[in-house]
Amino acid sequence: MPEILRVAVPVPLPQLFDYLAPRGALPAPGCRVVVPFGPGRQVAIVVGSSDSSDIPLAKLKRVSSVLDAQPLLSSELLATLQWAARYYQHPLGAVLEAALPVGMRQAKPLPFEGYRALALSADGRDTSADTLRRGTRIRELFERLADGAQTYAALDLALPRWRDSASALRQRGLVETVALAASPVLGARVAPPPLNPAQDAAVTRVAEALQRFQPWLLEGITGSGKTEVYLGLIDQVIAAGRQALVLVPEIGLTPQTLRRFRDRFGAGVHALHSGLAEGERSRAWLAAARGEANVILGTRSAIFAPLPRLGLIAVDEEHDASYKQQDGFRYCARDLAVVRARALQIPVLLGSATPSLESLANVAGGRYERLELPLRAGNAKPPQLRVIDARRTRLSHGLGPELLTALRETLGRGEQALIFRNRRGYAPVLFCHDCGWHAECERCAKPMTLHRQRGRLACHHCEAERRVPMQCPECSGANLMPQGQGTERLEEALGELFPDTPIVRIDRETTRRRGALEALLDRLGPHQPGIYVGTQMLAKGHDLPNLTLVAILGVDEGLHSIDFRSSERLGQLIVQVAGRAGRASKPGLVLLQTHHPDHALLGVLIRGGYRALAQNLLLERRAAELPPYTHMALLRAEAKDAAAAEEFLAACATVCGEADGVAIYGPLPAPMPLRAGLARAQLHFSAPERARLQALLPGWMEFWRQLPSARRVRWSLDVDPIDLY
Ligand SMILES: Nc1ncnc2c1ncn2[C@@H]1O[C@H](COP(=O)(O)OP(=O)(O)OP(=O)(O)O)[C@@H](O)[C@H]1O
Numbered sequence: 099m100p101e102i103l104r105v106a107v108p109v110p111l112p113q114l115f116d117y118l119a120p121r122g123a124l125p126a127p128g129c130r131v132v133v134p135f136g137p138g139r140q141v142a143i144v145v146g147s148s149d150s151s152d153i154p155l156a157k158l159k160r161v162s163s164v165l166d167a168q169p170l171l172s173s174e175l176l177a178t179l180q181w182a183a184r185y186y187q188h189p190l191g192a193v194l195e196a197a198l199p200v201g202m203r204q205a206k207p208l209p210f211e212g213y214r215a216l217a218l219s220a221d222g223r224d225t226s227a228d229t230l231r232r233g234t235r236i237r238e239l240f241e242r243l244a245d246g247a248q249t250y251a252a253l254d255l256a257l258p259r260w261r262d263s264a265s266a267l268r269q270r271g272l273v274e275t276v277a278l279a280a281s282p283v284l285g286a287r288v289a290p291p292p293l294n295p296a297q298d299a300a301v302t303r304v305a306e307a308l309q310r311f312q313p314w315l316l317e318g319i320t321g322s323g324k325t326e327v328y329l330g331l332i333d334q335v336i337a338a339g340r341q342a343l344v345l346v347p348e349i350g351l352t353p354q355t356l357r358r359f360r361d362r363f364g365a366g367v368h369a370l371h372s373g374l375a376e377g378e379r380s381r382a383w384l385a386a387a388r389g390e391a392n393v394i395l396g397t398r399s400a401i402f403a404p405l406p407r408l409g410l411i412a413v414d415e416e417h418d419a420s421y422k423q424q425d426g427f428r429y430c431a432r433d434l435a436v437v438r439a440r441a442l443q444i445p446v447l448l449g450s451a452t453p454s455l456e457s458l459a460n461v462a463g464g465r466y467e468r469l470e471l472p473l474r475a476g477n478a479k480p481p482q483l484r485v486i487d488a489r490r491t492r493l494s495h496g497l498g499p500e501l502l503t504a505l506r507e508t509l510g511r512g513e514q515a516l517i518f519r520n521r522r523g524y525a526p527v528l529f530c531h532d533c534g535w536h537a538e539c540e541r542c543a544k545p546m547t548l549h550r551q552r553g554r555l556a557c558h559h560c561e562a563e564r565r566v567p568m569q570c571p572e573c574s575g576a577n578l579m580p581q582g583q584g585t586e587r588l589e590e591a592l593g594e595l596f597p598d599t600p601i602v603r604i605d606r607e608t609t610r611r612r613g614a615l616e617a618l619l620d621r622l623g624p625h626q627p628g629i630y631v632g633t634q635m636l637a638k639g640h641d642l643p644n645l646t647l648v649a650i651l652g653v654d655e656g657l658h659s660i661d662f663r664s665s666e667r668l669g670q671l672i673v674q675v676a677g678r679a680g681r682a683s684k685p686g687l688v689l690l691q692t693h694h695p696d697h698a699l700l701g702v703l704i705r706g707g708y709r710a711l712a713q714n715l716l717l718e719r720r721a722a723e724l725p726p727y728t729h730m731a732l733l734r735a736e737a738k739d740a741a742a743a744e745e746f747l748a749a750c751a752t753v754c755g756e757a758d759g760v761a762i763y764g765p766l767p768a769p770m771p772l773r774a775g776l777a778r779a780q781l782h783f784s785a786p787e788r789a790r791l792q793a794l795l796p797g798w799m800e801f802w803r804q805l806p807s808a809r810r811v812r813w814s815l816d817v818d819p820i821d822l823y
């Protein structure tokens with residue numbers, strides 16, 4: 099009988115570890131066990147068992163205890179995680195650690211104690227509702243509880259502001275928190291709108307193929323009603339007794355999105371994202387694992403949710419960069435969605451108005467099927483896009499006369515405008531008019547951004563901050579001037595130009611607090627004039643019916659970026675921001691102000707839209723042998739001393755030798771050669787065949803780990819990097 103367990107331990111080592119199984123028991127793969135490790139103990143996951151080990155039996159330690167009687171990770175999920183560890187060349191223990199909520203990584207029984215619910219206390223049950231003032235929210239909550247305990251999730255739906263009332267009742271000892279074993283499933287409350295023909299066709303085609311693996315690219319212009327397509331399909335998936343997983347970008351998971359899903363599918367919808375308290379995360383995770391959740395709506399890491407009855411995966415805004423984890427375990431959740439769907443033989447739906455070139459190439463190659471939503475839902479028309487030549491015009495704080503006229507007209511009609519500028523802070527540069535000095539982060543060798551309200555200079559690369567100097571540190575002159583516009587400066591300028599108009603700034607500064615984004619978006623009602631100023635946070639998903647003018651500033655920097663994905667990114671950003679205009683009954687106008695009105699990218703975008711731009715970019719990528727036509731990996735190294743980083747990478751390249759079918763470039767300095775005080779360099783690998791690169795990487799990694807120079811640098815491998823930064 100096999101009595102050796104092979105376990106993954108959450109440490110940054112690539113290998114599995116062998117332990118003797120506990121006497122008389124053989125925990126199954128996917129169970130958690132506690133093992134002695136080094137001087138302490140670790141919670142590990144059983145990956146397999148064997149009757150032999152490379153280590154002499156006498157030297158093997160025994161598992162201390164078994165935490166789960168049933169596997170916490172299903173064989174499907176464990177297999178996906180193993181696949182991901184291999185593909186992204188990341189230690190399985192660390193992959194498991196990244197995939198499991200913190201509550202599951204501790205040597206404790208499962209933290210599940212039922213669904214939190216609010217109930218009347220003994221005193222509460224002895225109290226008459228008439229002791230509470232009629233018509234108040236407190237009384238309404240009390241009366242609802244008199245019918246029985248209500249889960250927090252149900253209360254969130256029924257009485258959005260119940261928490262304040264609950265604390266008032268709690269202070270008087272009338273209510274208490276209890277645990278309910280099962281979440282009562284609330285039925286749908288909002289009937290779906292009748293689908294338009296394109297939506298209907300999309301739902302029908304996928305619904306006919308729910309029993310097999312098929313990636314679908316749902317290419318729908320902004321405001322075309324992609325979400326209704328997901329909802330329509332999920333309806334059928336739930337009716338068939340299965341679960342659905344919906345991924346949205348980091349900032350796409352707003353209470354509005356959650357509400358939209360809960361309105362349709364009731365309390366069986368669970369959110370899973372990093373902003374949740376640990377208890378809530380564990381609860382949602384377990385609800386998924388036990389099959390109680392019908393729908394998991396989550397951000398990147400929700401791709402690792404355990405879903406025993408999974409029948410459909412949808413990835414909204416599939417082009418979004420937030421699906422790629424940019425440190426540690428550098429996985430792409432969109433790609434793993436396809437991997438998981440294939441393992442489960444279910445459909446996966448990738449939705450976007452501006453699909454990634456990877457997905458478009460997959461359609462062209464016949465691997466994905468395309469579904470199109472060419473029209474806006476309801477009666478809305480796509481906005482009109484116009485380029486404004488900013489050369490030789492008088493700009494007032496970066497705003498040209500044509501733009502200001504359009505702004506005035508929009509506000510005059512009682513409508514709203516959005517000024518998009520992808521730079522937070524007051525000005526990107528603070529410079530001395532007398533001697534030409536400018537404030538620079540010495541750890542990154544990049545200009546520091548002026549944040550005037552906070553009175554700070556901040557480096558947006560390493561987060562370093564310092565006070566704004568009163569005079570020039572070089573020449574002691576007093577003529578320090580902000581140069582360029584950030585959102586903070588635009589807000590100030592617009593406030594002076596339109597003193598009677600409400601102005602709402604949305605960027606990382608103003609939305610730090612939880613719920614702040616929603617509060618800001620709600621500040622302008624749907625009927626009053628007003629101006630939104632903001633960064634790309636405003637580009638995504640928002641549906642603001644009275645917004646008719648979008649002005650896009652500062653695209654010129656993006657036109658000259660060197661990253662090979664920058665044109666794709668810029669095109670997506672422009673189309674997504676533009677897509678906020680005219681989403682309801684009123685027509686939308688988009689003005690793009692630039693000093694390069696003849697730039698090819700803009701021309702193609704105006705004449706042919708994103709589709710044409712993407713076609714051009716695909717041709718360029720093919721000619722330049724770049725992704726999606728080659729497969730890349732990037733080995734990054736950083737060290738205090740530039741020579742150490744280069745030396746390590748040179749040694750790495752030597753190890754690789756002549757690699758058939760893989761081109762190796764470097765060591766090269768990184769596009770940002772200095773960051774946070776560390777010199778950065780890289781080695782690029784690129785191969786026409788993914789399998790070729792995948793076959794070589796594991797062996798190389800093993801050698802690289804053992805290089806003496808590896809100890810003097812911080813290094814990491816990024817498979818399918820989304821930028822070379
Ligand atoms: N069939 C329909 N009939 C009427 N209204 C609809 C229909 N489908 C969607 N809508 C409405 O159209 C608006 C846009 O829909 P939705 O948010 O799903 O679009 P989207 O394609 O996800 O947009 P974006 O990519 O720009 O965020 C929403 O207000 C939605 O309620």
Ligand SMILES: [Zn+2]
Nearest residue numbers: 539542557560
């Ligand atoms: Zn810096």
